[in-house]
Amino acid sequence: MARWCCRHRIVVLLLWVGALLGAGAAGSAAGTDYANVFSLPDTDSRRAYDRMAAAFPESAGDQDTVVWRVGDEGSVRAEDVRERIGPALKEIADLKGVGDVSSPYAKGGAAQISEDGRIAYARMTFGEQANGVEQELVAKVVDIAKAAERDDLQVELGGQAISRAQEPPAGIAELVGVAAAAVVLFLAFGSFFAMLLPIVVAVFGVGLGMTGTALLSHVTDVPEVAPLLGSLIGLGVGIDYALFIVTRHRRTILRGVDPEESAEVSLNTSGRAVLFAGGTVCIALAGMLVMNMRFLDGVVIATSLTVVLSVLAAITLLPALLGLLGMRVLSRRQRRRLAAQGPEPAEAGGAAARWSAYVQKRPRPVALLAVVVMAALAVPVLSLRLGATDQGNHQESTTTRKAYDLLAEGFGPGFNGPLQLVSKVGEAREAREAREAGEAGEGSQQGDIKGLLKRVRATDGVAGAAELPTPPDSRISLIQVVPTSSPQSEATDDLIDRLRADVIPAAGTDTHVGGITAVFKDFAAVTGERLPYFVGAIIGLGFLLLMIAFRSVVVPLTAGLMNLIAAAASFGVLVAVFQWGWGAQALGIGKEGPITAFLPVIMLSLLFGLSMDYQVFLVSRMHEEWVHTQDNARAVRVGLAETSRVINCAALIMICVFSAFVLSGDMEGAMAGIGLAAAVALDAFILRTALVPAAMQLLGRSNWWLPGWLDRWLPQLAVEPKDHAEEAAVAPSPEGAGVELPGPRTATHPAASALTPAASAPAPAASAVHGFIRTPRGEPVAGAVLTLVSKGGRQLDRVTSRADGSYALAAPAPGSYLLAASSPHHTPRARHVMVGERPLAFDLELADDEVDAVN
Numbered sequence: 077m078a079r080w081c082c083r084h085r086i087v088v089l090l091l092w093v094g095a096l097l098g099a100g101a102a103g104s105a106a107g108t109d110y111a112n113v114f115s116l117p118d119t120d121s122r123r124a125y126d127r128m129a130a131a132f133p134e135s136a137g138d139q140d141t142v143v144w145r146v147g148d149e150g151s152v153r154a155e156d157v158r159e160r161i162g163p164a165l166k167e168i169a170d171l172k173g174v175g176d177v178s179s180p181y182a183k184g185g186a187a188q189i190s191e192d193g194r195i196a197y198a199r200m201t202f203g204e205q206a207n208g209v210e211q212e213l214v215a216k217v218v219d220i221a222k223a224a225e226r227d228d229l230q231v232e233l234g235g236q237a238i239s240r241a242q243e244p245p246a247g248i249a250e251l252v253g254v255a256a257a258a259v260v261l262f263l264a265f266g267s268f269f270a271m272l273l274p275i276v277v278a279v280f281g282v283g284l285g286m287t288g289t290a291l292l293s294h295v296t297d298v299p300e301v302a303p304l305l306g307s308l309i310g311l312g313v314g315i316d317y318a319l320f321i322v323t324r325h326r327r328t329i330l331r332g333v334d335p336e337e338s339a340e341v342s343l344n345t346s347g348r349a350v351l352f353a354g355g356t357v358c359i360a361l362a363g364m365l366v367m368n369m370r371f372l373d374g375v376v377i378a379t380s381l382t383v384v385l386s387v388l389a390a391i392t393l394l395p396a397l398l399g400l401l402g403m404r405v406l407s408r409r410q411r412r413r414l415a416a417q418g419p420e421p422a423e424a425g426g427a428a429a430r431w432s433a434y435v436q437k438r439p440r441p442v443a444l445l446a447v448v449v450m451a452a453l454a455v456p457v458l459s460l461r462l463g464a465t466d467q468g469n470h471q472e473s474t475t476t477r478k479a480y481d482l483l484a485e486g487f488g489p490g491f492n493g494p495l496q497l498v499s500k501v502g503e504a505r506e507a508r509e510a511r512e513a514g515e516a517g518e519g520s521q522q523g524d525i526k527g528l529l530k531r532v533r534a535t536d537g538v539a540g541a542a543e544l545p546t547p548p549d550s551r552i553s554l555i556q557v558v559p560t561s562s563p564q565s566e567a568t569d570d571l572i573d574r575l576r577a578d579v580i581p582a583a584g585t586d587t588h589v590g591g592i593t594a595v596f597k598d599f600a601a602v603t604g605e606r607l608p609y610f611v612g613a614i615i616g617l618g619f620l621l622l623m624i625a626f627r628s629v630v631v632p633l634t635a636g637l638m639n640l641i642a643a644a645a646s647f648g649v650l651v652a653v654f655q656w657g658w659g660a661q662a663l664g665i666g667k668e669g670p671i672t673a674f675l676p677v678i679m680l681s682l683l684f685g686l687s688m689d690y691q692v693f694l695v696s697r698m699h700e701e702w703v704h705t706q707d708n709a710r711a712v713r714v715g716l717a718e719t720s721r722v723i724n725c726a727a728l729i730m731i732c733v734f735s736a737f738v739l740s741g742d743m744e745g746a747m748a749g750i751g752l753a754a755a756v757a758l759d760a761f762i763l764r765t766a767l768v769p770a771a772m773q774l775l776g777r778s779n780w781w782l783p784g785w786l787d788r789w790l791p792q793l794a795v796e797p798k799d800h801a802e803e804a805a806v807a808p809s810p811e812g813a814g815v816e817l818p819g820p821r822t823a824t825h826p827a828a829s830a831l832t833p834a835a836s837a838p839a840p841a842a843s844a845v846h847g848f849i850r851t852p853r854g855e856p857v858a859g860a861v862l863t864l865v866s867k868g869g870r871q872l873d874r875v876t877s878r879a880d881g882s883y884a885l886a887a888p889a890p891g892s893y894l895l896a897a898s899s900p901h902h903t904p905r906a907r908h909v910m911v912g913e914r915p916l917a918f919d920l921e922l923a924d925d926e927v928d929a930v931n
Contacts, residue, residue: 078343081392082336082399089400092393096283103287110293110300117370119598120576124498124590131550138205140235142168142221143197143479145486147228152180152189152196157229164224164231165198171220173213175201195486202237214241218475234467234479242474249739249749250307254279256732257315264319264725265326266407273322273397273405274729278314281389285310285382292381298374304737304745305375308752309682310382311733313357313689316726317350317390320693323722325398326405331865331896332419332906335405339398345870347391353692354387356621357685363614364681367606369599375678418904419896432717435769436709443770446762447641453758454644456651462600463564463670464592465743468492471664484562488539493563493593495572497532497555499525500586525553528583532557535579537571563593564669572597600673610677614684615639622691623782624790626699630779634771635691638763639684646683646755647676654747663738665746672744679748683755686730690764694719698772699780704872704888708777716769727760844915846884849877849897852923856881860899860922887911897922 081088144161146152152161158181169177180188180196189196200217202209214237225231254275261271289303325342329335361380364372403411435442468484470477483491525543532541532555539560546554557575561567572594580587615636622632650671652658657668698715702708734756737749772779845864849857860877864885872893873885887893890912898904902922909918 077391078340078347078395079336081395082339085396085399088392088396092280092389092396096280096287099284099287099291103290106291106294108290108293110302111297111374117368119602120588121590121594121598124496124588124594127498127500127552127588128496128554128590131547131552138202138209138235138237140200140202140217140233140237141197141479141483142200142231142233143195143482144224144229144231145195145482146230148194150228151193153193160224160226160229161196161198161231164220165200167220168200168217171213171216173203173210174217175203177201190486192486195482197483197486209237209240211241214238230478230482232475232479232482234476234483238479239467239470239476242476243742249737249745250282250311252739253311253733253736256736257311257729260725260728260732261315261319265322266409267405269401269404270322270326270406273394273401274315274318276397277318277389277394278311278386280393281314281386282307282310282382284385285378288381288385289378292377293374296374296377297370298378299371301742301744302375302378304742305678305682305748306378306382308734308737308745308748309357309379310386312686312730312752312756313354313383314386314389315729315733316689317354317386318394319726319729320350320722321346321390321394322398322405326410329403329406330410330414330419332414335402336399339395342398343391343395349692349696350387350390352621352625353689354383356618356688356692357383357682359617359621360614360681360685360688363610363617363684364677366610366613367603367677369602369674369677371599371674372677375674379682418898419906428720429717431720431765432713432769435716435766436713436773439770439773442766443774446767446770449762450641450645450758450767454641454648456648456656457644459655460647460651461566461655461670462603462673462676463569464596464599465669465672465747466492466563468562468564469667469669469743472667477667488558488560489562489565490539490559490568493559493568494591495557495559495575495589495594496591497528497557497575497580497587498590499528499553499555501525501551501553524583524585525555528580528585528587529555531579531583532575535571535574537561537567537574568593569597596673600670603673603677607676607680611640611680614681618684618688622688622695624792625692626695626780627782627787627790628699628780629782629786630775631695631699634768634775634779635688635695638691638759638768639687641767642687642755642759642763643680643683645758646679646751647671649754650675650679650747650751653750663746663750665738665743665750672747675744675747675751679751679755682748682752683759686752686756687759687763690723690727690760691768693723694764694768700870702780704886708775708779709773712769712772716765720765723760723764727756730756843887843890843911843913844884845887845893845895845909845911845918846882846915847917847919848881849883849920849922850881851902852921857899857902857922860897860902863896865894865896887916895920 142165144152144157146154146157150157162179162181165177165179168174177198177200178188179185179198188198202213218233218238218241221231221233258271258275261274262268265271285306286303289298289306292298321342324346325335325338328338328341333341358380361376361383364376398405406414467476467480470480472478480492529541529543532538537560539558541555541557544554544556546552559565559568559571561571572589575589580589618639619632619636622635623629626632653660653663654665655668655671660668694715697719698711701714702711705711731753734749734753738746849860849862851857856877856879858877858879858881860881860883861874862877862883862885863874864872864887866872872888875883875885877883885895891910893909893911894906895909895918896904896906897920899922905920905922907920909916
């Protein structure tokens with residue numbers, strides 16, 4: 077498929093552009109129909125909601141609030157205040173798109189004025205729900221209300237529609253994240269075109285994912301936060317997946333492979349890893365279905381759709397773009413060096429190699445330090461409290477936050493989150509017993525409700541309670557309870573528990589406690605109950621996938637433990653910032669409060685999926701080296717040295733993208749962004765760079781242990797394709813006839829010693845290439861670098877020739893390989909060799925203009 081996409085690049089590009097434009101046009105024409113359904117089945121708040129929905133017709137539109145306050149000596153009842161506020165309310169009511177405006181100055185509106193007479197509010201009902209109200213209409217409402225202000229008269233507005241109007245323009249967070257990622261990519265690649273490739277791939281995947289989510293919102297319940305989370309995860313994985321493939325492509329070209337063949341090799345190796353990683357992310361996201369929360373189903377749809385489309389773009393659109401760019405995927409300096417010096421086998425060096433060697437020499441101190449850091453960051457998670465965010469968490473400069481504070485000041489903290497007690501009239505215990513005796517009457521039913529109301533008013537934590545009017549034909553009674561504490565306070569949660577456990581049973585009524593505060597409390601309770609099953613499900617699935625892929629029990633166990641450590645530390649950071657308020661003002665995220673109830677489930681899904689990505693990319697290289705050498709120390713050292721740079725680069729991009737969502741204007745989006753940015757940073761820079769390699773170094777060969785019976789039972793699944801040499805044995809060619817060298821000449825070479833029985837046991841089909849490297853005059857070439865590369869472009873072994881020019885390279889199995897040689901004083905050369913069952917003797921001559929096979 078990669079070859080077809082590369083050769084038919086124009087067709088592939090037109091298909092993707094057409095799909096994006098078509099989906100965008102369809103999405104614009106259809107609009108969105110997002111629905112925030114937070115209620116849960118089999119909860120008290122859900123049963124209260126069902127009774128309310130049956131008794132009351134659905135509200136025509138969103139209800140928002142205009143709040144005003146006068147100075148210390150004034151009163152909102154004063155004539156001059158009424159003359160300014162009254163006409164403003166009338167003008168708002170006359171706007172097209174605004175239904176009813178309930179003024180405190182109208183008959184029956186006295187309850188909308190505070191006891192001290194300094195604060196009052198009016199409720200306005202729009203003709204549409206908040207997401208359907210036009211921004212121009214909201215702006216007119218705000219302008220009219222604000223025009224009534226004066227020095228001693230403050231006017232603020234609150235409500236969902238008002239809140240949406242003050243959010244930053246859509247796409248700001250995404251643009252900032254992409255711009256930051258572009259800077260990181262340019263610094264990593266040094267090429268403008270290479271920088272563009274991951275960004276273009278991510279934009280196509282996220283663009284189609286967002287339009288697809290908008291269209292799906294018409295046929296299923298998709299919460300309003302779902303597209304934000306979808307774009308967040310889509311940008312992160314889209315850029316990262318393309319980064320892994322482009323990095324492999326550039327490395328393969330530098331080895332002297334043609335760009336078209338390199339694209340095929342890169343997609344057949346790194347592309348397969350991307351498919352595996354994308355699958356693990358989708359499985360982790362699907363784990364949210366275990367929670368059996370209707371609200372999360374839409375989140376699963378949006379995020380999984382975006383991830384699938386990002387993977388599809390990486391394996392189809394990206395090879396087309398690679399074919400279009402050709403050699404321009406390299407920087408000019410790299411192209412000049414390749415033309416002047418020839419192919420250069422990849423070699424891990426620099427800081428990554430030095431750090432890898434350091435970890436291997438001091439695994440215990442490194443592991444201990446990493447554990448201490450992660451444990452310290454995880455301490456705040458012990459104070460985690462789930463709940464709901466509201467406009468009281470907005471920044472102090474916003475009108476919604478000011479309106480929230482004014483209502484709390486004038487009518488009590490609980491006014492912003494009243495509770496609703498919904499009773500079924502005639503179903504009280506006493507009424508039911510009286511009816512069975514033939515003595516029940518409406519008076520006894522009303523008496524039960526009056527008794528309940530009296531008990532509620534006498535309950536600690538209740539500021540006020542009143543029975544609200546209900547439709548004449550309804551069989552319910554509605555009591556609104558205003559707590560003395562704010563909706564996010566633990567005291568409010570305690571009040572809900574007292575009402576349900578003590579007050580309502582004592583009154584003998586069939587009553588349920590509802591309201592948005594009760595809904596989020598139930599949501600948090602259910603989340604806490606079901607979270608262990610959810611975590612067990614996604615860790616179990618991840619364990620099974622990694623065990624099949626790497627044929628090991630210890631590797632997936634280590635991965636699962638690291639995921640739990642990363643989750644605890646990242647939630648610790650989340651609690652410190654959003655619940656304790658550390659650095660909240662600097663980040664501009666408003667007032668501290670509880671963590672949104674549904675966020676742990678979403679974050680854990682994304683975190684486990686992304687952590688699995690890094691585990692796959694790191695351990696797959698270690699596993700590859702282990703298979704070829706059976707040397708755990710070398711596998712850990714080479715795997716860390718060769719993957720740490722790209723993993724850290726990918727993590728840095730993720731951090732930029734996630735952190736930018738603080739600018740989204742959405743508290744849940746900011747929480748998810750900061751939490752995931754912290755999780756990725758800790759996972760990549762501490763766990764995968766320090767703790768995982770240190771632990772694998774300490775565990776030694778146990779890393780790759782798998783019981784024989786389990787190995788036979790498990791299906792075969794390789795993250796990377798088998799090399800040609802591993803698929804079938806190919807007889808050596810006549811020019812490469814295998815001539816076994818005397819023992820001392822090969823055994824004295826470090827690489828050759830690995831082939832002797834005294835060394836670590838190699839794979840049964842292992843073979844070798846060995847010989848001498850000389851000049852045309854027969855002089856040995858010392859210090860030449862020789863690399864054996866598979867037909868898939870994978871480095872299998874790498875050695876430096878000794879003083880006598882001898883070398884020995886390990887081959888995993890009989891087959892065809894590329895042998896590359898380079899020396900500072902000679903022109904690099906490469907030849908294809910055929911290795912049989914016996915070691916191949918193959919001598920090379922390095923000259924200024926040719927390389928030849930002596931044997």
